[in-house]
Amino acid sequence: MSRIDAWRAATETKMRSPKSWWRFAAPKEFFWLTGKLVPGFGWAAALLAVVGLYAAFFVAPSDFRQGEVYRVIYIHVPAAWMSMIIYLAMAFWGIVGLTLNTRVSFILAHALAPTGALWCFVALWTGALWGKPTWGTYWAWDARMTSQLLLMFLYLGYIALVHSIEDPRRADRAGAILAIVGSLNVPIIYFSVQWWNTLHQGASVSLTKAPSMATVMLVTMLIMTFAAWSYSIAVALARARTMVLLREAHTDWAQKAAAAMIAKREAE
Amino acid sequence: MEWGSWSAFWAMGGKAPFVWGSYFVTGALIAFEVLQLLLWSRRVAARVAAAAQWNAVDEASEPAKEPE
Numbered sequence: 298m299s300r301i302d303a304w305r306a307a308t309e310t311k312m313r314s315p316k317s318w319w320r321f322a323a324p325k326e327f328f329w330l331t332g333k334l335v336p337g338f339g340w341a342a343a344l345l346a347v348v349g350l351y352a353a354f355f356v357a358p359s360d361f362r363q364g365e366v367y368r369v370i371y372i373h374v375p376a377a378w379m380s381m382i383i384y385l386a387m388a389f390w391g392i393v394g395l396t397l398n399t400r401v402s403f404i405l406a407h408a409l410a411p412t413g414a415l416w417c418f419v420a421l422w423t424g425a426l427w428g429k430p431t432w433g434t435y436w437a438w439d440a441r442m443t444s445q446l447l448l449m450f451l452y453l454g455y456i457a458l459v460h461s462i463e464d465p466r467r468a469d470r471a472g473a474i475l476a477i478v479g480s481l482n483v484p485i486i487y488f489s490v491q492w493w494n495t496l497h498q499g500a501s502v503s504l505t506k507a508p509s510m511a512t513v514m515l516v517t518m519l520i521m522t523f524a525a526w527s528y529s530i531a532v533a534l535a536r537a538r539t540m541v542l543l544r545e546a547h548t549d550w551a552q553k554a555a556a557a558m559i560a561k562r563e564a565e
Numbered sequence: 566m567e568w569g570s571w572s573a574f575w576a577m578g579g580k581a582p583f584v585w586g587s588y589f590v591t592g593a594l595i596a597f598e599v600l601q602l603l604l605w606s607r608r609v610a611a612r613v614a615a616a617a618q619w620n621a622v623d624e625a626s627e628p629a630k631e632p633e
Contacts, residue, residue: 354566355566355568356566357566358566359566359578364578364579364580365577365578365579365580365584366577366578366580366583366584368577368584369583369584369587372587372588372591373587376591411598412598415594415595415598418594419590419591419594422587422590422591423587423591426582426583426586426587427583427587429583430580430583528595532598532599532602535602535606536602538606539602539605539606539609539610542606542609542610542613543609543612543613546612546613546616547616551613552613552614552616552617553617554613555609555610555611555612555613555614555617556614556617558610558614559610559611559614562607
């Protein structure tokens, strides 16, 4: 038995153990857990968005140079962060799936892709609308924008690839490899403003130095970022949950769960 | 932040198309994603629940079939 086979066997044992966290890699347990998590993250996202939007328009002051148009930042920066983090998360689940052979890992990667693509588009769209009044142009082929556009194509390519392969196991693997290779673009996006001379400004917020923005603005942006995180987790888990149900359609538990979902909705 | 009036708020210092164009397009995309996901999950649940009925029919019509 090779080392990786031994590792997989150990994982399967853990997945069957009722006390281990690994059990949520089993589709049935995953379905149960996400049923609890999705509403929680959904409500958290809604609440954070209400507070964040209020702060963005009624608490945060005007910018002394840009006036009101700077308020695009409260969407633009969280969206750009999410678009990068979600692609890394897809690569992570791809690696987990390829090494441990857990189907739920691949499903999580698939489920994240449309939401990541949404944030990537939002980052590009709001960036264009912010660029026009401040830089005088919607678009420039600088390193930051070009690499972000490449990320958009990587998302669309991933979705197209996974949908074009009929055998789900092959689609899982091909998608995982694209996610892993494509994730090399993420550090390029992040560091592009340092490595090249870009029209796009450098990072306003980083872990290594004090942020170059007012505290009210920073806190508002962080609230919007947490809203985007909660939203993305809720939506991706809800999508993964439905994917699990679809893939397990032949099993007894999935059919019972589907019937219970319909009965619950009819009772409401 | 004191806007003074709602019209001043909606004007966004003369940059309304850029600010609201960002916020409303993002909001619309999020609403679309949530709605699409909701409808899709309902369709899947209906289909999987229907599969259970078909399985029951199959089992009733083929009692001799050996389990795999």
